[in-house]
Amino acid sequence: MITKEMTLDALFNPSSIAIIGATPDAKRIGGRPLAYLQKHDYQGSIYPINPNYDQIAGLKCYSGIAEVGETIELAVISLPRDLVLDEFKKCAENGVQSVIIFSAGFAEVDDEGRRIQEEMTAIAKKHNVRVLGPNCLGMFNVNKGVYATFSIIIGDQTPLKGKIGFVSQSGAFGSHVFTLAKQKQIGFSHFIATGNESDVDVADCIAYLAQDKSTKVIACYIEGAKDGNKLIHAFKLAADNNKPVVVLKVGTTNVGKQAALSHTGSLVGSDDVYNAIFEQFGVYRASTIEEFIGVAYACTELPIPKGDRVAVFTVSGGVGIMLADQLSEQSLSVLETPQVVQEKLKEILPIAGVKNPIDTTAQINSIPTLLEDFMDIVLSTGLYDSAIAFFSIHRIES
């Protein structure tokens, strides 16, 4: 049986891509996907579609989708709004399996836009075409070199490979996160912006990533879900597949909910309901962008601790207290080190803080192995499920 998620393979890992509205100018929206695909060695077939060219960037250019005469797994539509519906119909009629629509001006703008979007959704259901967008930045799949996006975040560089599958209901927000992560040398397996969600929504993407082998952690920016059950199903699938999910969920207050309604038309439910769902499925809810990126990245690199006992090592008593406060607020245990261990540490350094938090003090400047020795002694007890070490910075060379 082919599950619904499996059919998204044509969208997120296509073996052939048509670009409707392709142009040779790599700076224009219709030109970028082709330039990215070629630059990053996409291994599938590429079909530029534009009646004004015979050839673009060394590839045969077709006047329309019907002319290609091959199975097309993914078509990208980059056209002025008024041309989108016709081309979308042709895609559906010619057996295209999935479509990404960059163009804006649909349900997010006015009633006429909403009507056209709904008509496309109906056509998509009838012909079994999966649609990402409209009004979306598209997606890319770093490992497969699939660049079905016009985003400028990629620029001239190849995005870093990573194990975070990232899906965002906001293209601009997703771009910001992508760029901050890149500054920290953190990459992604997939970047997906869902736009108006006329068909494929954030829940579909989570469910897909939950089954994707190149993805170890799912990060998602959510404003609101139209179908709560689908979202629950997706979180369950991720949990069943041992994929940690980290969310940044906005629209927690009435003011925020109102803003979300103006932004993507999301009807944002009760925050308590979201929190209950997150808790049920072990979904981590970040409250800042930095935390969102940091926790997602940590989950790709570190094993999930088996229990709640944390050993805290610092070179600054002050930070130790801060961390003790924060761990305690998160109901984690800052278990006191056993008396015998405290004595061992005191033998090495009488002025050290040895109870947990464990504080080497600034003596680490004179004894560079101090932190390592302390960690060895404390962690070899096997009493702790995880450790935090804090290194302060005291010098910047300019």
Place this chain on the structure above:
Amino acid sequence: MITKEMTLDALFNPSSIAIIGATPDAKRIGGRPLAYLQKHDYQGSIYPINPNYDQIAGLKCYSGIAEVGETIELAVISLPRDLVLDEFKKCAENGVQSVIIFSAGFAEVDDEGRRIQEEMTAIAKKHNVRVLGPNCLGMFNVNKGVYATFSIIIGDQTPLKGKIGFVSQSGAFGSHVFTLAKQKQIGFSHFIATGNESDVDVADCIAYLAQDKSTKVIACYIEGAKDGNKLIHAFKLAADNNKPVVVLKVGTTNVGKQAALSHTGSLVGSDDVYNAIFEQFGVYRASTIEEFIGVAYACTELPIPKGDRVAVFTVSGGVGIMLADQLSEQSLSVLETPQVVQEKLKEILPIAGVKNPIDTTAQINSIPTLLEDFMDIVLSTGLYDSAIAFFSIHRIES
């Protein structure tokens, strides 16, 4: 009448400094203050004290404090613990007005250390000497070139001048904050680490900075206050002098309080009591190091808003919602823009979010003046007390 705070001028802005335990080696603790003072053009008199030298770094070196024969406003003691008490006595007897003791091994270590510290405190009171430390990193006053510290955070560079007077109960924590701030090009007027607080405590420093002309904002890292009334008096003085105070107060949980007790022996009171005091005097309590630095810096550069109405401008609807949530959680008002203003903005860009948060959308890439125009129109209504503009980053050149 000379207030208690005014007498701290000899400590924080001395016209003469003796360094007891001075050495020619600028890498050693006793050598650093002299090297820093000379490098940063301290304008007062410097008296190195060390019986082993006739001269250090071009200055006459004295065998003892009594030999100097001039009024000494500040003496820095950088000696092994067992020599400190004797030298401190000589300072008191020879009319030294204030003393900074770097040496550790006092109340923070054992009963004998506590006894010696208490003896020094008694001598200080009798002779009216103000003492910073012991077990402290010392202080510096950037504008006056006063470097009575052995901290390596200064390094080879001149610290940036700034308007934040910073006092920290932890030297390592203070150093970390100083260095993070420096990375952001943020400087300080004073940096003060209070160590064991045998005499001068965090409250004294706040009261001093509240009256210091070069300080516009007071930032303090607090673990606990031995004298609550003194702290309240200091906050009141800061408020009366229109100096915003930003605190990072740790030890909020029982685990954290226990850790604070091990760290500096601070008896940390109820967090609710602290919060009530902070609220009463308009003290801003930061919960992360980044927030601590950011808010303190913002207070030096921006006027304090007159009211709670905030206009939010973004290039990303997602961030707009996040900000709306956060403002709303802080009881600030994200007042909807008047209908007539909404229409004006829609005339410029029909797809913009115009209600507040105000979202230019990614169209800012095509219309670079969009954000400026939107801000002009909205803020000229005079309806808002402050504005937040968020610029996402989408490209990093490597």
